[in-house]
Amino acid sequence: MSVHAPILAIAVPLLGGFAVPLLARIHKKVRDLWVLLVVLFVAACAGYVAAHVLEQGIWVYVLGARNPQETLAPGGFPIRIMLTVDAMSAFMGIIAGLLALVAFPFALKYIPEEEGKNLSLTLGVLLLAGIMGMSYTGDLFNFFVFLEVTSIAACGIIGFRTWTSRAPEAAFKTMLLFSLSGLFFLLALAFLYGEYGALNLAYLAAQIRGSVVDRLALALFLAGLLMKVAAAPVHFWAPDAYGEAPAAKTLLLVVNTQVSLYGLWRVLFTVYGGALSAGVGWLVVSLGLLTMVVAAFMALAQTDLGRLVAYGAVSQIGYMMLGVGVGLVTLSGRPDYGLVAMKGGIFHMLNDALTIGLLFLCVGAVEWAKGTRDLRELGGLGHGLPGVALCFLLAALALAGIPPLNGFASKILIYEGSFRLSPILGAVAVLASILLLAVFARAFQGAFLGPKAEVRVKLPWVFFLSLGALAVGILVLGLVPGFFVEELVTPAAKALWHGRALYLAAVLGG
Amino acid sequence: MTVVVRTITRLLLPISLVFGGYVVMHGHLTPGGGFQGGAVAASGLALVIVAFGAERLAGKKGLFSALESFGGVAFAALGFLGLGVTFFANVLAGSGKLFGHPVPYGPNPGDLNTAGTLPLMNWAVGFKVLAGLSAVVLLFALFGGESDR
Amino acid sequence: MIGNLPFVVCMILIALGLWTLLAKRNLIKLVIGMSLIESGVNLFLVSLGYVHGGIPPIYTYAPSGAPMVLPTPQALTLTSIVIGVATSALMLAFAVVIYRHKGTLDARKIRDLRG
Numbered sequence: 001m002s003v004h005a006p007i008l009a010i011a012v013p014l015l016g017g018f019a020v021p022l023l024a025r026i027h028k029k030v031r032d033l034w035v036l037l038v039v040l041f042v043a044a045c046a047g048y049v050a051a052h053v054l055e056q057g058i059w060v061y062v063l064g065a066r067n068p069q070e071t072l073a074p075g076g077f078p079i080r081i082m083l084t085v086d087a088m089s090a091f092m093g094i095i096a097g098l099l100a101l102v103a104f105p106f107a108l109k110y111i112p113e114e115e116g117k118n119l120s121l122t123l124g125v126l127l128l129a130g131i132m133g134m135s136y137t138g139d140l141f142n143f144f145v146f147l148e149v150t151s152i153a154a155c156g157i158i159g160f161r162t163w164t165s166r167a168p169e170a171a172f173k174t175m176l177l178f179s180l181s182g183l184f185f186l187l188a189l190a191f192l193y194g195e196y197g198a199l200n201l202a203y204l205a206a207q208i209r210g211s212v213v214d215r216l217a218l219a220l221f222l223a224g225l226l227m228k229v230a231a232a233p234v235h236f237w238a239p240d241a242y243g244e245a246p247a248a249k250t251l252l253l254v255v256n257t258q259v260s261l262y263g264l265w266r267v268l269f270t271v272y273g274g275a276l277s278a279g280v281g282w283l284v285v286s287l288g289l290l291t292m293v294v295a296a297f298m299a300l301a302q303t304d305l306g307r308l309v310a311y312g313a314v315s316q317i318g319y320m321m322l323g324v325g326v327g328l329v330t331l332s333g334r335p336d337y338g339l340v341a342m343k344g345g346i347f348h349m350l351n352d353a354l355t356i357g358l359l360f361l362c363v364g365a366v367e368w369a370k371g372t373r374d375l376r377e378l379g380g381l382g383h384g385l386p387g388v389a390l391c392f393l394l395a396a397l398a399l400a401g402i403p404p405l406n407g408f409a410s411k412i413l414i415y416e417g418s419f420r421l422s423p424i425l426g427a428v429a430v431l432a433s434i435l436l437l438a439v440f441a442r443a444f445q446g447a448f449l450g451p452k453a454e455v456r457v458k459l460p461w462v463f464f465l466s467l468g469a470l471a472v473g474i475l476v477l478g479l480v481p482g483f484f485v486e487e488l489v490t491p492a493a494k495a496l497w498h499g500r501a502l503y504l505a506a507v508l509g510g
Numbered sequence: 511m512t513v514v515v516r517t518i519t520r521l522l523l524p525i526s527l528v529f530g531g532y533v534v535m536h537g538h539l540t541p542g543g544g545f546q547g548g549a550v551a552a553s554g555l556a557l558v559i560v561a562f563g564a565e566r567l568a569g570k571k572g573l574f575s576a577l578e579s580f581g582g583v584a585f586a587a588l589g590f591l592g593l594g595v596t597f598f599a600n601v602l603a604g605s606g607k608l609f610g611h612p613v614p615y616g617p618n619p620g621d622l623n624t625a626g627t628l629p630l631m632n633w634a635v636g637f638k639v640l641a642g643l644s645a646v647v648l649l650f651a652l653f654g655g656e657s658d659r
Numbered sequence: 660m661i662g663n664l665p666f667v668v669c670m671i672l673i674a675l676g677l678w679t680l681l682a683k684r685n686l687i688k689l690v691i692g693m694s695l696i697e698s699g700v701n702l703f704l705v706s707l708g709y710v711h712g713g714i715p716p717i718y719t720y721a722p723s724g725a726p727m728v729l730p731t732p733q734a735l736t737l738t739s740i741v742i743g744v745a746t747s748a749l750m751l752a753f754a755v756v757i758y759r760h761k762g763t764l765d766a767r768k769i770r771d772l773r774g
Contacts, residue, residue: 007597011589018582021575064598141735148742152749159753165760166771172686172753173772179693179746180680186739187673187700193732194707240772539719545741620719646748650755 002048003068006061006083006136009045009093013038013129020122032108035121039104042128046097049136050090054491058506059085060138071507078200084138084507086499087491091346092135092262094488095353098473099251100128102357106466107248110364120160120246127153127252134259138507140192140199140271143263144185147228150256151178157253158245170240177227177237184224191217201271202507205500210275218272218280225264229257230314231321232290239298242310247364248466251357254313258349261317265324269331269496270503281329285418285425288321292432299439305366305373308443309359312399315436316352320345322429323414326421327497334498341417342493347485348410351398351477355407358395358470362388365467366447369457375446382448384455389448391467396444398474400437406474409481511561519561526554534636538628539620544635551636552643559644564651567644574645581638588627588634602626665706672699686754686764690747697743701736708732 001008016038024031053059061068061083073079085093107124111117130153133146155178159171193199195213208214230238238257242250268276268284295315302308323345330338365388366381367373382389398405401412411433419426477484495503530551537543559567592599603626604612611623622629672695679692708729714721716730758764 001593004593004597011586011597015583015586015590018579018586021579022583025576061596063596064592064600065596066599068596141738145738145742148746152742152745155749155753159756162756165757168753168756168760169769169771172750172757175746175750175753176680176689176693179750180696182742182746183693183696183700187703189735190700190704190707190732193704193735243772540717541715545737617718617721617723643744646752650752653755 004061005045005049005052006059006085007063009042009049009097010083010129010133010136012041012045013125013132017122017125017129020125021118024118028113031118031121035104035108035125038125039100039128042132043097043101046090046093046132049085050094050488053085053087053090054487058502059083060506061085077198078203078507079198081142082138082200082507083136084201084503085136086503086506087495088262088265088346088493089135091350091488091492092259093132095258095350096128096131096135096255099255099353099357102361102466102469103248103251105462106361106364107246109460109462110248110368111246116160120157120249123153123156123160124249124252127157127249127256131252131255131259134263138201140189140201140204140267143266144182144189147185147260147263148182150259151175151182151228154178154241154253154256157249158241160246160249161244164244166240167244170237170244174237174241177234181224181227184220184227188217188220188224191220200507201266202504205271205273206504206508208272208275214272214275218276221264221267222280222283225260225267226287228260229264229321230291230317231287232294232318233287235291235295235314238314239307239310242313242360243304243306247306247360247367250310250360251353254356254360255353257313257317258320258353261320261349265496268328270500273331273500276328276331278329278332281325281327281331284321284325284328288318288325289425289428290318291315291321292318292429293435296432296435296439299436303375305375305378305443305447306360306363308375308439309356309363312359312436312440313352313356315432316348316356316399318432319411319414319429320348320352322418322425323348323410324496326418326425327493329421331497335420337417337420339493339497340413341421342497343485343489344410344413344415344417346493346496347481347489348407348414350484350489351406351410351474354470354473354477355395355398358391358467358474359399361463361467361470362392362395365459365463368463369455369459370453375443378447378453380448380450380453381455382450383452385448385459387464387467388459389444391471392448393444394471394474396437396440398478399440401433402437404478406477406481409478409485511563515561519557523554523558526557527551530554530636530640534632535629536620536622537632538625539622544632545639547632548636548639549643551640552647555640555644556647559647559651564648567648568652571645571648574641574648577641578638578645581634581636581641584634585631585638588631591627600626600628602630603628665709666703669699669703669706672696672702675699684766686757686766686769687751689766690750690754693750694743694747697739701739701743704732704736704739 020031023034060071062070063081065080071078111120127150130146130150137143155171155175158174159168161167191213196207227234292315295311299308299311323341327338327342398407401407415426415429530547533542533550534547589598592601602610609623609626609629611621613624676692676695710726710728713728714725716727761769
């Protein structure tokens with residue numbers, strides 16, 4: 001059974017998501033237990049797959065074949081849908097599994113029963129299935145299908161509170177943008193299909209030439225995926241979406257964005273690998289810088305705590321783009337600092353997931369306790385909610401990259417790599433960090449410091465479980481980053497940096 | 511709606527449901543399959559909603575939801591059926607059990623009893639699409655108008 | 660040149676859809692623009708599979724000896740159409756909810772979330 005682990009990580013949440021309304025008719029507790037079991041199973045599968053891949057190399061699983069390794073049809077052409085899990089995919093799977101483990105128990109308590117909890121949980125589990133599918137797949141059209149699954153599920157989650165007027169507006173705008181990005185991606189796919197006749201990632205990587213059609217497809221891929229990732233000129237959906245979704249589900253939306261970013265790296269590094277010019281890398285780097293700075297400035301003006309943290313999340317995407325973009329620029333020469341920057345960018349995905357996750361959960365706890373997120377009305381919560389205040393402070397410091405926390409570990413790698421490429425990049429990145437620290441210090445002061453405020457509602461213990469788990473993760477990753485960088489991040493970075501030949505050999509060579 | 515529309519609807523509803531079922535059933539032989547057949551059948555139900563008003567079907571929302579979930583679970587479960595070999599492996603094709611006749615190669619008059627798990631998956635998707643699209647049209651008709659709930 | 664006509668038509672459809680998204684303010688018209696882009700992309704995907712003189716790729720009662728049009732882009736297009744249905748339904752549902760809250764479908768007047 002363990003030979004089927006990659007597909008089980010995708011199929012079990014699919015089955016589980018559809019079964020939630022049926023089980024809810026039996027009893028509410030049965031449904032809650034079922035959701036927790038499904039999420040636990042997915043996290044276990046993700047961990048198992050990662051351990052296996054890190055030990056034994058790329059794991060290929062072909063659906064519907066006579067045995068799971070039968071990649072090529074007679075004739076030497078890959079025709080079936082396959083899952084190709086290398087170190088980078090396994091890394092994204094771990095992030096998804098980890099955050100789902102933390103988000104779902106929180107959500108089970110956070111969403112009140114009368115708000116349509118069935119549907120919210122179904123959408124959340126389906127979103128998890130889509131995210132795992134996007135991480136593990138080895139076929140470009142399969143990636144598109146899971147991309148659209150996550151878009152639809154994410155917009156359903158964003159627009160959930162239909163009795164307010166803000167949530168449907170955010171959901172409509174987000175759905176418009178996600179749908180457009182999916183269609184650009186499909187158009188690029190169509191160009192590549194017309195050119196090469198197959199959509200398997202490894203097959204395309206072996207055949208790609210750099211002709212005009214390929215470059216057109218690359219432009220469309222960039223357009224579509226940069227819209228989904230909330231890069232700078234088209235980041236408008238992210239603050240609305242992250243701000244309006246119920247707090248626990250925002251973690252899944254953040255993972256969704258990160259896995260879309262992983263999709264961009266997969267297309268740029270593995271499919272296009274050698275046929276790229278440095279201009280594409282510079283585009284990614286400059287958009288990353290723009291995202292960082294614009295989001296940090298917009299965060300200054302926010303009065304809603306949820307939107308403020310959302311702008312912080314958008315800004316961190318800029319760091320990931322900067323780090324891996326430096327690697328993209330130097331892909332032809334492959335100097336050392338390119339790998340360092342890529343390790344920083346990829347490690348930052350894990351750190352950002354934990355940090356932003358903790359921030360959003362704190363915002364959710366504050367909203368549960370006080371019923372509002374407006375900074376002008378909050379204040380003095382540090383006395384009534386000491387645990388939440390401490391977690392918020394920890395996460396804000398980690399976000400800004402203060403030493404011994406995990407944000408510092410990844411940001412120092414990004415600063416070092418980007419500074420070696422061009423000093424301006426490193427300088428702007430550091431400045432954006434300082435700006436974000438100022439923003440979050442103001443938010444912390446506005447919400448938690450000040451004269452003591454009445455907190456009459458007691459937070460459920462499940463909240464503290466999730467908050468504590470993330471806080472412990474932040475501290476551990478900050479105090480011993482070397483272990484995680486060596487074991488998890490470096491194989492993932494190397495898989496993108498010079499693992500293209502191994503990827504092709506795993507699928508086409510046998 | 512007028513008497514003419516209602517009478518024609520009463521005549522057309524069974525025809526559209528049967529035609530949708532036919533398209534679903536023969537998905538592995540002729541153009542069609544789960545989504546197409548489900549959409550045809552759902553158009554019949556949409557005609558009922560337009561002709562008789564949404565309140566006639568309003569009590570059936572729970573049924574639609576249950577049918578939709580059942581279709582989804584059945585589709586995923588059929589994928590799990592092949593887990594002895596690989597996920598989505600077609601274990602019933604060519605094996606002599608339900609839908610198990612071997613398929614002749616090349617142009618042939620189609621045999622319905624072939625293709626293993628494919629017709630079963632077509633049915634699962636057909637139910638899901640029928641329930642889903644009908645529920646969408648029903649909810650738009652019930653809640654989308656000027657009148658409040 | 661005449662063989663490229665389907666592709667040119669698809670690009671015109673996509674351009675019309677993009678223009679609708681940029682120029683129109685009514686929410687329903689935005690959904691229609693998205694649907695135009697979808698139609699253009701789906702048409703492009705299907706017309707990629709054309710084989711000159713081909714028949715539909717169905718073995719049931721097929722005339723023997725004729726070349727068949729490629730079936731894979733047809734499967735891809737079908738998937739894309741289904742996804743398009745789901746996204747249109749979702750966008751229209753949210754447009755309906757926005758209308759019930761705000762009484763208007765003008766995108767410039769629905770600006771609760773600003774800044």
